[in-house]
Amino acid sequence: MNERSTVTSEAKPRFSEDALQQIQAIYRRYPADRRQSALMPILHLAQREFGGWLSRESLDYVAEFMGLPPIRVYEVATFYTMYNLKPVGRYHVQACTNISCWLCGSDAIMGALKNKLKIQPGGTTEDKRFTLAEVECLGACVNAPMMQINDDYYENLTVDKVAEIIDRLP
Amino acid sequence: MKIVYKNIHLANSHTLAVYQANGGYKSVVKAMDMGCEEVIEEVKRSGIRGRGGAGFPAGLKWSFIPKNDPRPRYLCCNADEGEPGTCKDRDILRYDPHLLIEGMIICGFAVGAEQGYIYIRGEFYREAERLQAAVDEAYAQGILGDNVLGRGIKFHLAVHRGGGAYVCGEETGLIESLEGKKGQPRLKPPFPANIGLYGCPTVINNVETLASIPAIIEQGGAWYGNLGVPKSSGTKIFAVSGHVNKPGNYEVELGIPLKTLLEQHAGGVRGGWNNLKGVIPGGSSSPILPADLCATITMDYEALGKAGTMLGSGAVIVIDKSVCIVRAVARLSRFYRHESCGQCTPCREGTGWLAQIMERMEAGQGTHEDIDLLLDICANIGGKTICALGDAAAGPVLGAIRAFKEEFIYHVEHGRCMAG
Numbered sequence A: 001m002n003e004r005s006t007v008t009s010e011a012k013p014r015f016s017e018d019a020l021q022q023i024q025a026i027y028r029r030y031p032a033d034r035r036q037s038a039l040m041p042i043l044h045l046a047q048r049e050f051g052g053w054l055s056r057e058s059l060d061y062v063a064e065f066m067g068l069p070p071i072r073v074y075e076v077a078t079f080y081t082m083y084n085l086k087p088v089g090r091y092h093v094q095a096c097t098n099i100s101c102w103l104c105g106s107d108a109i110m111g112a113l114k115n116k117l118k119i120q121p122g123g124t125t126e127d128k129r130f131t132l133a134e135v136e137c138l139g140a141c142v143n144a145p146m147m148q149i150n151d152d153y154y155e156n157l158t159v160d161k162v163a164e165i166i167d168r169l170p
Numbered sequence B: 001m002k003i004v005y006k007n008i009h010l011a012n013s014h015t016l017a018v019y020q021a022n023g024g025y026k027s028v029v030k031a032m033d034m035g036c037e038e039v040i041e042e043v044k045r046s047g048i049r050g051r052g053g054a055g056f057p058a059g060l061k062w063s064f065i066p067k068n069d070p071r072p073r074y075l076c077c078n079a080d081e082g083e084p085g086t087c088k089d090r091d092i093l094r095y096d097p098h099l100l101i102e103g104m105i106i107c108g109f110a111v112g113a114e115q116g117y118i119y120i121r122g123e124f125y126r127e128a129e130r131l132q133a134a135v136d137e138a139y140a141q142g143i144l145g146d147n148v149l150g151r152g153i154k155f156h157l158a159v160h161r162g163g164g165a166y167v168c169g170e171e172t173g174l175i176e177s178l179e180g181k182k183g184q185p186r187l188k189p190p191f192p193a194n195i196g197l198y199g200c201p202t203v204i205n206n207v208e209t210l211a212s213i214p215a216i217i218e219q220g221g222a223w224y225g226n227l228g229v230p231k232s233s234g235t236k237i238f239a240v241s242g243h244v245n246k247p248g249n250y251e252v253e254l255g256i257p258l259k260t261l262l263e264q265h266a267g268g269v270r271g272g273w274n275n276l277k278g279v280i281p282g283g284s285s286s287p288i289l290p291a292d293l294c295a296t297i298t299m300d301y302e303a304l305g306k307a308g309t310m311l312g313s314g315a316v317i318v319i320d321k322s323v324c325i326v327r328a329v330a331r332l333s334r335f336y337r338h339e340s341c342g343q344c345t346p347c348r349e350g351t352g353w354l355a356q357i358m359e360r361m362e363a364g365q366g367t368h369e370d371i372d373l374l375l376d377i378c379a380n381i382g383g384k385t386i387c388a389l390g391d392a393a394a395g396p397v398l399g400a401i402r403a404f405k406e407e408f409i410y411h412v413e414h415g416r417c418m419a420g
């Protein structure tokens, strides 16, 4: 389980040395005259670097960094659900409620999560530890019901297992 | 018969060492000895059809790439795996990434593409890590790069993560996304084979399609063509989810009776065959089959097409009698509304209307006219949009009204569902 860095939104966004190196590798994947292709990977990286979400400042920084008009960056950042445009908790708990998970009891799983975290989907706990979200199919349907927390999938869930998983997070 | 999943149960199957110890990357050498024309012929002979959903013959698609064209050519692997119910590619990506890489090198060689991209859904973070590690290993061993296996052929490969948008699984949405834009599909024609990634000729194939190629080269198109049934040759992975005792990804020959798939592979329907209400046979977009049809239908492109549904991605979603069909469809309609990219009016508005009407139907506030309205909206979406997401949204609604109209009527008349 990776933990997110706790960079606050006030700090002016700036890529770390490590990120700058990763960006060089990202650029090499696409033709030199097609740099915009690197936008999605760079936004993913920016989100990891800047506290798990993308503020307006972060988007402007990426635009300037890549030499793109800011609107190109806003368009992409708002189109894809994985770019968080609002702060999220240290653990982003995303429970699937689409067909296969629903057939296998995702209502109970979502209920257990709401109970345990005392928030509704879309909400974040006061201590900023958890954000809960209801999401569409994540492609693990034969192991339904499932949820994703940050980078990891948790599959074949039961109500008991959910509580245990949440309790065990560092 | 295991072709695509032949290695996934081996320990460390994702590593190059295990892959090579089991004969891996021999088909690349063989393909290069055969020459590109012959590779395309062999794939045509196999009869393999695209495993991503549309079922287009792969060899034919490859042959559309223009020859003697000065532009670079590209190969994109569709690893977006977004169709609800579908999770078959994931096991290839995480357990046998080299099989996919080998298939891609062969395809790249056949069509003259020197650069490939694997577009993997963003949520598959761990799978992308595995894939990247395999790509790195292949580069380190000279399997990818400027001189593939010392044969003077160039093939580069990169992994590109998506951002959580189902529509990017549509091939031109995928291309737009790969170019760093919103994933809004393009009007076709022109087709990607002529104007695809960066305006260049591009082949796009699903993970499972490409992962089937090494075996086709190794054992021959005729061998592969003899598996399965006519017009639906080879094996297919069915992701069986929902109300079965042993949900799972099962690779079987095409043409298998659905009942055999469920009973002999997936452990049977929960509560027994008589507890079956219906099966969505090819991912959430495919119209549902009622139980009586499930007893006799075979799982191939032709039979499912004739039954008014489709094989799609091979995601078999099993629904037992405890389920309210109206509620199930309402959930799917919500999904399509969320995923419409919004550029075509019939899809943007139509998916919104479908979701809204299904919601009120489920809440017991629907009317008899609403049932007709649903059919009318579906008719106004069908074939009138840029991409097939519109039709996909109509599929579950049309299928459910066709097979379970009495449940819709019950909802209208009693304000609640039949299933209790």
Ligand SMILES: Cc1cc2nc3c(=O)[nH]c(=O)nc-3n(C[C@H](O)[C@H](O)[C@H](O)COP(=O)(O)O)c2cc1C
Binding pocket: B049, B050, B051, B052, B053, B054, B055, B056, B058, B078, B079, B080, B081, B082, B083, B166, B167, B168, B169, B170, B171, B172, B204, B205, B206, B207, B209, B210, B387, B388, B389, B392
């Ligand atoms: C809305 C929509 C979503 C799609 N999602 C996927 C997907 O996740 N994976 C996939 O392989 N094909 C998907 N397809 C099908 C692709 O457009 C395309 O037909 C396929 O990738 C071609 O590869 P194949 O011929 O090997 O199947 C989707 C199509 C539509 C209309």
Ligand code: SF4
Binding pocket: B167, B184, B185, B339, B340, B341, B342, B343, B344, B345, B347, B348, B385, B386, B387, B388, B389, B390
């Ligand atoms: S059919 Fe729907 S998803 Fe496809 S291009 Fe049109 S609006 Fe977008």
